[in-house]
Amino acid sequence: MNTIIYPKKIDSKFYEKTIQANPNVVLDGFYYGPFDKAYEESRVELINSYKLTYTCDYWLDGYYWHDNYSFFHVADTNVLRLVEKKYEEFSIPLGCLIIAVKHRNEIHVMSPDGMGFDLLFNKKAFHQYLELNK
Numbered sequence: 001m002n003t004i005i006y007p008k009k010i011d012s013k014f015y016e017k018t019i020q021a022n023p024n025v026v027l028d029g030f031y032y033g034p035f036d037k038a039y040e041e042s043r044v045e046l047i048n049s050y051k052l053t054y055t056c057d058y059w060l061d062g063y064y065w066h067d068n069y070s071f072f073h074v075a076d077t078n079v080l081r082l083v084e085k086k087y088e089e090f091s092i093p094l095g096c097l098i099i100a101v102k103h104r105n106e107i108h109v110m111s112p113d114g115m116g117f118d119l120l121f122n123k124k125a126f127h128q129y130l131e132l133n134k
Helices: 016-021 037-048 050-063 076-087 094-104 123-132
Strands: 072-075 108-110 117-121
Touching: 016 037, 016 094, 037 050, 037 094, 050 076, 050 094, 072 076, 072 123, 076 094, 076 117, 094 117
Parallel strands: none
Antiparallel strands: 072 117, 108 117
16 A cells, blocks of 8 residues: 655645635536535535545656646546555545646646546656556
């Protein structure tokens, strides 16, 4: 099992500005419904899931890189599956990965329906992705 050492300074406020800047992101992913009580509860859960968001952030730091020639598209759900596999976390919500990507300001391409995105890997990182995915 690969472990993550969480910084002492990380708390629920660490990703709060990024979450507030992206009102269409909830714990389960993208949300385009009414701003009701369920929406507010999911946003609070997303803020409180900062350790899972940091897990995604940590994986992106170690395994994801790109350059001006990056063109290998990998779907968000596939990246999330790799993060779960690497750290043996079986229930990381998609919203945590989305916030980690937005917080790091990583290059990504939104799907036409706005319900998902692809990360752009460079050739070496993509081949490493294929190895991790075996």
